[in-house]
Amino acid sequence: MTGNSPDFTVSLRAAGLRPTRQRVALARVLFEGGHRHVTAESLHAEVKATRMPVSLATVYNTLNQFREAGLLREVVVAPGRSYFDTNTGHHHHFFVETDGELHDFPSDEVTIAGLPTPPEGTKLSRVDVIVRVRR
Amino acid sequence: MTGNSPDFTVSLRAAGLRPTRQRVALARVLFEGGHRHVTAESLHAEVKATRMPVSLATVYNTLNQFREAGLLREVVVAPGRSYFDTNTGHHHHFFVETDGELHDFPSDEVTIAGLPTPPEGTKLSRVDVIVRVRR
DNA sequence: CAATAACTTAGAACGGTTCTAAGGTTCTTG
């Protein structure tokens, strides 16, 4: 059993961020284990449960820094709050509207054909597919 | 040339809403002419330009009532603000991230194949495709 | 025309997010 305790110090430094106690604690919650979809509030609650004191302001700062560094992507599916997604590869989402849950599905299962060409003078940035479902 | 001045009084009453001065003014801005994508603020600015006094609270109330009546759909593409769409049929969106513009494209041009089945115990509500572009 | 129900509104409140500014931590350099 090797390699089950990634060195977040390294990846933080690679992102140009000092590996502070708070950022390492947040990185652990976010990146050890499988892909996650968190809100600032939910991440704050989780990291506090590890008994590492982190303010909500730091959670927001860190989420934004991780996003800017390409470690996270932001997902906007409902008014009023953002989700942050540790899966930065190509994929799409189920959004369970009745309880606010987000689930991934791989983009290679789905085929999107016949997308019109972007408006004059614009270049494609990303295609998001959101499959909204209810319980 | 007939029928170029729709009777919003009728459609408002059909939606269970009294055709007040404010709602008729808002309906005119929204529904005469082609499809629109507005924010509360942008609609408020437009309706005020017609010299009909309407408060921002009424704009919000009316947008929500029109949405509940099925006259509008809400589109969430960016954090912090909602768009309201007069096109309630099946279609998808270009979102020009650099300037906040939304444009429709028909959903029958695009083919989405191989969508995974929704999670256990959920039923499909809608599929949104957002093509994000930048200038 | 009342009488009533529905509506509009200013301003307060709210909730998620960002900002400010002061103290603390991490890094660099010698």
Place this chain on the structure above:
DNA sequence: CAAGAACCTTAGAACCGTTCTAAGTTATTG
């Protein structure tokens, strides 16, 4: 390793889009 510099964290205020409250107004009904 000490000290300075750079960077980071934080409480609380501010911000901004949206909703709520409560008081006055308007539309509808008979």
